Amino acid sequence: MSTVLIIGAGAAGRVVVKKCLMNNDIFTDIHLASRTFSKCIQIKKECNDKIQIHELDADIVSNTISLINKIKPSLIINMALPYQDLPIMDACLETKTNYIDTANYEPKDEAKFSYSWQWAYHEKFKEQNIMALLGSGFDPGVTNVFIKYAADTFFDTIEKIDIIDCNDGDHGYPFATNFNPEINIREITQNGRYFKDGEWIEIEAMSVSKNIDFPEVGIRKGYLLYHEELESLVKHFPSIKQIRFWMTFSDNYINHLNVLENVGMTSIKPISFKGQSIVPLEFLKSVLPNPAEISTNYSGKTSIGCIITGTKDSKKITKLIYNVCKHEDCHKEVNAQAVSYTTGVPAMIGAKLMLNNTWEGKGVFNMEEFKAEPFMNELNSQGLPWKAIDCDSELD
């Protein structure tokens, strides 16, 4: 019997709500809050009124505290924007409420991913006797669990990891982002980074690409990006010698992005417009299709996995663990596309494992710090089945 408060009613928030409802033995009271109350109303309608909804500006800590005091949830599931992680964590500290999110904090005026800000909350969460689980989406999230599972199951030591993320879907729009465009574009326009032999190597944004054979999809061009799980995985698996993250983008997507960057529309530096200060990227977001509304005619699938090389009984082996998810199936099940689905389902699973005390701790944790098996089992039963296969060769 648990009350949860889900903050954020975007595309992935909607999935979390619906998957929690499907697990109502655990999630008995589901509350949804968003700055944009109309989104809550819409989701409530889709859920036959089986949830309770609230208007909340989670930037303001005291507002979140008030709502928590009113609802008294066991857990906050943060599906809001990454900028809001810290204010929501502050509200959790003040009210001794457990916390889970899917994306690490980043400051609003700087496109920079780092766990440092949230890790700094570890002692405070520990003192308050509460738990925060960071990054329980697909990547980060499931990818961390895949690696933990591989380390426990297949390897004596893990040495090299390539996380490969392909969205081979077609939404039918000339240009649309699959999650919050602001966050999506910030992710891609910042410099790339990977870890090799004890050092972080920085590259110009989108300057390194490689043809990768994505399972059940085929060969697609992946670009080397920095992604937040690299930071926590390097910390928790000291044997890692090299770890990289690759994501596919179509030439059309890149062209659109280049143009928007060229003209200054992806900038997060406010400009003066008719006496008002406006961030171009925020304005761009408001003209682009809403990721929560593009699932209707979305075809194709996502294919996301980890290629892991290491040793077992002194022999070098490579394994690939992956999930493939069809946009159409997600739309049918929860009125969402696969990118939202693959983020929302693991958030629900992480919440479930916290609430039923399978994953326990006091302080701030990443996914790979817990036993992988219960999470891997849930993936299979909650709509994200995975496969682990032998690989002939690692990614060069």
Next chain:
Amino acid sequence: MSTVLIIGAGAAGRVVVKKCLMNNDIFTDIHLASRTFSKCIQIKKECNDKIQIHELDADIVSNTISLINKIKPSLIINMALPYQDLPIMDACLETKTNYIDTANYEPKDEAKFSYSWQWAYHEKFKEQNIMALLGSGFDPGVTNVFIKYAADTFFDTIEKIDIIDCNDGDHGYPFATNFNPEINIREITQNGRYFKDGEWIEIEAMSVSKNIDFPEVGIRKGYLLYHEELESLVKHFPSIKQIRFWMTFSDNYINHLNVLENVGMTSIKPISFKGQSIVPLEFLKSVLPNPAEISTNYSGKTSIGCIITGTKDSKKITKLIYNVCKHEDCHKEVNAQAVSYTTGVPAMIGAKLMLNNTWEGKGVFNMEEFKAEPFMNELNSQGLPWKAIDCDSELD
């Protein structure tokens, strides 16, 4: 001895001010007014304080009337936005002040060029005993004069016209428009249109292109656009069987434009942004380089002309009349690029011919309704020398 009030302190407005100063035997008192007073201050500085400046929102007729009553100009030179043509003409009617502009009125909420709105003022201007000269830029403007000159000099009847406009310059930016981006983009994203055998034929925007040999530049790809002078020329030269307008755009320009259109940034339909109504195209304008500030490193030239086919002594002949203008020369002379220069110089010439009574009339007029020769002579002495050559073949 004439007092003029120039409204609009953009890139072309700056050229008009400076060219009027160079003709101070005619333009003895020069006033400049703009909504953005800082632009007036900048231009006044560049003119060694030899002009007087005023803050004016010309959307509000009573404001313009007040300023006119204060200054008592012989002529208003309207270098503001096309949306402002009618309110400024209303102020002229009220104060019995002569009027000249460079671009026809278009309603703000619809990208549609037509002289109809301004022609409808003819009787009112006539009654008030004042004159309005419409479209005294390069195209429209000089192009109309070229055709009038050709009709008077080379032909018995004119049958076919292709107006060809090439900017072969390089401003060094990934994407910039050469005049007000709002107007430039409205011009290009509306459907194309041309006149053939008594009918207007409409085509999808940018769907028809042709390799054209531009004088002193070479072969470049020109796109068929609708341009306002087609309407007045067809009216004033009933012998015309076909008239088209072609303008060059680089593939890079088109790609940028396509992307911006795809994502909705060129739309003139307001969207709701944080509770405010904002026109995407206006916001886009504010992130793009200011056309008044891109001349510094602008290289290359413009080449604009008219290919005219008709009969002389029952023989079919084709003539090309054109001007070539170098961006660098314009920058040196008046701190402007050639697109602003070729618009501003003809505005000054039209004003001069009105003020010295070479072009006289009561009512609303287009350029081709007056004798071409005095204007053609001014072009040669004011920085826009032209050539008329025989053509072997017309544009197919």
